[in-house]
Amino acid sequence: MAEDDLLKHRRDKLAALETAGIDAYPARVSVDGTVQSVRARFDETEADELEEIAPGVRLAGRVTALREHGKSAFSDLDDGTGHIQCHLRQKLLGDDSFGAWIELDLGDFVGVEGTLFRTRTGELTVRVDRWEFVAKALRPMPEKWHGLKDTEVRYRQRYLDLLANPDVRDIFRRRAEIIRALRAHLDANDFLEVETPTLQPLYGGAAARPFRTHHNTLDMDLYLRIAPELYLKRLLVGGLQRVYDLNRNFRNEGISRQHNPEFTMLEFYAAYWDYGRMMDFAEELLCLAFGHPDGSSPLTYQGEELSLARPWARVTLRDALIERGNMDAALVDDENALRAWLDERDVATGGLGLGGLREAALDKVVKPLLTSPVFVVDYPLEISPLSKVKPGESDVVERFELYMGGMEIANGYSELNDPREQGRRMREQVANRGEHDDEVPPEVDEDYIVALEHGMPPAAGIGIGLDRLVMLATDSSTIRDVILFPLLRQRD
RNA sequence: GGGCCGUUAGCUCAGUUGGCAGAGCACCGGCCUUUUAAGCCGGGUGUCCAGGGUUCGAUCCCCUGACGGCCCA
Numbered sequence: 001m002a003e004d005d006l007l008k009h010r011r012d013k014l015a016a017l018e019t020a021g022i023d024a025y026p027a028r029v030s031v032d033g034t035v036q037s038v039r040a041r042f043d044e045t046e047a048d049e050l051e052e053i054a055p056g057v058r059l060a061g062r063v064t065a066l067r068e069h070g071k072s073a074f075s076d077l078d079d080g081t082g083h084i085q086c087h088l089r090q091k092l093l094g095d096d097s098f099g100a101w102i103e104l105d106l107g108d109f110v111g112v113e114g115t116l117f118r119t120r121t122g123e124l125t126v127r128v129d130r131w132e133f134v135a136k137a138l139r140p141m142p143e144k145w146h147g148l149k150d151t152e153v154r155y156r157q158r159y160l161d162l163l164a165n166p167d168v169r170d171i172f173r174r175r176a177e178i179i180r181a182l183r184a185h186l187d188a189n190d191f192l193e194v195e196t197p198t199l200q201p202l203y204g205g206a207a208a209r210p211f212r213t214h215h216n217t218l219d220m221d222l223y224l225r226i227a228p229e230l231y232l233k234r235l236l237v238g239g240l241q242r243v244y245d246l247n248r249n250f251r252n253e254g255i256s257r258q259h260n261p262e263f264t265m266l267e268f269y270a271a272y273w274d275y276g277r278m279m280d281f282a283e284e285l286l287c288l289a290f291g292h293p294d295g296s297s298p299l300t301y302q303g304e305e306l307s308l309a310r311p312w313a314r315v316t317l318r319d320a321l322i323e324r325g326n327m328d329a330a331l332v333d334d335e336n337a338l339r340a341w342l343d344e345r346d347v348a349t350g351g352l353g354l355g356g357l358r359e360a361a362l363d364k365v366v367k368p369l370l371t372s373p374v375f376v377v378d379y380p381l382e383i384s385p386l387s388k389v390k391p392g393e394s395d396v397v398e399r400f401e402l403y404m405g406g407m408e409i410a411n412g413y414s415e416l417n418d419p420r421e422q423g424r425r426m427r428e429q430v431a432n433r434g435e436h437d438d439e440v441p442p443e444v445d446e447d448y449i450v451a452l453e454h455g456m457p458p459a460a461g462i463g464i465g466l467d468r469l470v471m472l473a474t475d476s477s478t479i480r481d482v483i484l485f486p487l488l489r490q491r492d
Numbered sequence: 493g494g495g496c497c498g499u500u501a502g503c504u505c506a507g508u509u510g511g512c513a514g515a516g517c518a519c520c521g522g523c524c525u526u527u528u529a530a531g532c533c534g535g536g537u538g539u540c541c542a543g544g545g546u547u548c549g550a551u552c553c554c555c556u557g558a559c560g561g562c563c564c565a
Contacts, residue, residue, distance in 0.1 A: 002537050003502055006519060067531090070524040089525065106518075120526045143503035143517055145529055150503085152560050164503085257562090346565065491559065 010105050010138045017133060022100075024136040029111040032058045036081035038116070039124070047118035057126055059084070060111040060134055063104050065144065073102060077112065077126070085125040086112055092129060100133075107137030156491075158484050168481075175470045175482060178289045179246065182266055182466075185288050189281075191242040191268055196231035198224055198248070202445045205229025205386070206463075208251040209438040211261075224250035227463065229386065232269050233415060234451045236459050244268035246466070252438075257478040258407055258468065261487050269461040275398045275414045278460035279375050282402065282410060283312050286373075286464075290473055301405040301472055304371050312373040314400070317358050320376045325366035332358065355380020355395065363408075370403035379413075385425045387413035388458075402464075405472050412462030419452035 017024045038057055042050065061079030071090040076083050090098040104110065114128040141163060142148040148164040155161075161168050183193065201220065203210045205227030213222050228245045235243045246266045253259065270278070287295045287308055295308040321327045331337050335354040342349050342357060347364045349357060362376065370376075379399040381389060387397035398414035416422050426444040433440040470482040480486040 005537065006502055009519075065528075065530095067527050068524080069527065069530085072525040072527090074527050074530080076528075085528070087526075091525085119528090121528080123526090123528070125526085140502045140518065145517060146504040148503070149505095150499095150560085152499090153503095155560090254565090348565085489559065 006140055007138060010136070010140075013103060013105060014136045014138065016103075017136070022133050024133060026132070026134065029060045029132065029134045030058055031060045031111065034081040035059060035061065035077070035079045035084045038084065039082055042116055042124060047122070050117055050124075055116045056114070057116055058111065058113045059126065060109065062137070062141075063106060063108050063110055064141070066102075066104065066106065068102060071098075073098075074125075075101070075104075077110070085119070085123050086114070086128050087117075087119070087125050088128050088131075092127070093131075097131065101131065105137060105140075107139070107141040109134035109137070152488070155480055155486055155488055171470070171474045171476065171482060172484060174474050177291075178470055178473055179466070181289050181291075182285065183246065185285050186244050186268060189242070191244045191270070192240055194232070194235060194240070194243045194245055195247065196225075196228040196235075196245050198250075200225050200231075202441050202443065203227075204441055204445055204448070206249075206251075207383075207439045209253055211250045211252045226251050227265070228267050229461065229463070230445060230448045232267060232461065233456060233459070234448065236269055236271055236415075237451045237454050237456045241271040241457070242269070255487065257480075258471075260467065260479050260483050263479070263483075264466040265463050266466055267461065267463040269415070269459050271457040271459045273460040274458070275377075275400055275412060275460050278412050278462050279312075279314065279377075279400055279402075282412065282462055282464070283310055283373075286402075286409075286469070289469060299405075299472060299475075301371070301475055302477055304405075306405060306472070307372045312375060312402075314375040314377050316378045317355075317362060317376050317380070318378075320370075320374070321358060321361055321366055324369055324374070325361070327361070327366075332361075353380070353382050355382045359383055367403060367408070368406040371405055373402060373404045373409075375400045375402050384413065385429055386416055386422070388416045405468075407468050407471070408465070409468055409472070410462055410464040412460060415456070415459045415461055417452060417456040417458060419449050422452055423449045 014024050038059065042055060045053075059077060059079060061077045061083075063075050064078045064083060065076040067074040073088045075086045075088065077086050088098060088101050093101070111132045111134050112126055112128045113130045114126045117125055117127050119125050142160050143164075148154055148160050153160060154165075154168075186193070199213070199215070199222045201222060203223040203226050206229070208226040210223040210226050213224065214220065215222055227249055228247065232243050232245055244266065245268070247264065248262050249265045250262050252261065255261065270281075273281075283295070287293050287310070290299060290308060292308055295310040298308060299306040315323060318332055321332045322329055331341055335357060338354065338357045338361065339349045339352075342360055342364070345365065347360050349360060352360060359380065377400045378390060378396045379387065379401070381387075381395045381397050384397040384399050387399040390396045390398050400412055401408055402410035416425075423444070426449070429440050430442070430444050433442070467479050467482050470476070471479060474482060476482050
């Protein structure tokens with residue numbers, strides 16, 4: 001039947017309901033449990049025992065199947081916590097009520113009241129004594145057996161994806177569990193959850209192109225934050241020793257399997273920690289998030305086994321290229337040779353020094369090889385403007401990036417708290433900023449420098465990409481599968 | 493931004509070496525009081541993504557575009 005006809009049939013049925021004086025969208029329905037709670041109590045109860053107790057239930061949900069049998073019918077009711085079969089009998093309900101049930105469309109919401117029993121085949125079933133109309137569905141549900149596969153529809157109309165594909169519901173439940181586990185462990189370790197501005201007059205804390213917006217009353221240009229870092233560190237100055245911010249960041253860059261323009265980041269800071277202690281804590285926190293607190297069970301990600309066994313590997317950026325990437329030490333140590341090697345591989349090298357070239361090699365060439373967790377440590381100063389220099393070194397900072405499943409998962413460092421050096425680095429960045437180089441803010445965040453001048457304790461901080469974490473935990477190959485409404489191009 | 497692939501019924505998908513468009517589920521009409529991907533009988537419901545071209549004839553071949561996927565930047 002053509003779509004217009006399908007919709008017309010449903011609209012006609014809605015009109016018929018209303019003609020019969022039935023409210024198709026009543027304000028309330030009386031329910032005394034969920035399918036899940038009913039199943040928890042009676043899934044194991046035998047047929048004869050059920051007969052004896054005759055448990056009364058009132059449930060509401062969508063009708064997802066209707067099997068007519070002349071003077072009776074079976075239907076499946078799905079309330080979002082699970083589905084349960086209902087048995088309707090003409091003799092019990094009367095002709096009008098039974099006839100109205102037969103006229104239901106799949107997807108309509110109903111409330112049922114009745115008694116639990118087991119059918120001949122042992123299925124837990126509600127023998128419906130009374131039912132009421134709860135809400136009309138004017139459009140057809142996706143097909144019940146194959147589900148909904150069209151990726152475009154799945155993302156654009158996520159509600160259909162959630163209705164049709166139970167695995168998808170599980171992913172988003174898992175996402176919520178992970179967030180709960182992260183918060184619980186941070187809270188237990190005296191981290192204070194805070195909210196810092198999304199609308200910022202200047203952006204910072206990462207190298208990324210921002211989204212711009214404007215506040216009308218103040219007639220003020222603003223940026224959506226690319227990271228909360230500089231505000232969280234202001235809080236360290238203010239005496240909040242451990243803070244975290246779990247929220248959305250926005251980067252006006254490409255979209256890929258690992259990038260969505262808005263994404264969720266957990267960022268936290270601890271006074272008096274250094275980057276080594278932060279790595280220890282991150283290991284512990286992530287193992288909890290994965291549900292393997294001792295790290296003993298591996299994760300399977302995209303067909304590869306990924307060991308969580310602690311301690312997680314820590315290798316310097318230089319060694320990561322040599323040991324993990326099988327690159328020659330001579331190549332890794334020779335700026336010109338490395339630049340040529342990257343040019344051959346079409347990796348952009350403009351303006352980069354040896355440190356930047358090494359980072360580019362890691363990002364573009366070696367990263368896919370990093371499956372089991374590895375902290376790449378001791379980053380070049382030239383690409384780390386907010387990190388503290390490693391004692392005894394001139395161009396290496398106390399910074400790490402965590403790689404898992406071929407993805408960058410986290411980035412952390414011992415925080416630079418010397419206002420003079422921070423000011424120098426920021427001024428240098430702005431001075432070297434190209435005309436259209438949006439990755440660097442147009443001016444120095446002097447307000448942040450003033451904050452540091454008031455004194456910031458030594459501290460370590462980290463940012464963890466929550467979406468990628470959920471990808472690992474749910475074995476999802478694309479970030480769109482762990483974000484409910486990923487950004488897609490507008491149609492038409 | 494570049495390359496490759498895809499877009500056919502509400503959904504999942506076949507198909508036409510260019511000649512009236514197919515299946516299962518859903519849907520519509522009928523039968524059926526323990527079915528559960530219920531079953532049985534009957535019914536195909538369509539802008540074959542859009543526009544242009546080639547052709548007697550295009551869903552199919554060519555071009556352009558839209559949207560999506562994968563890979564690369």
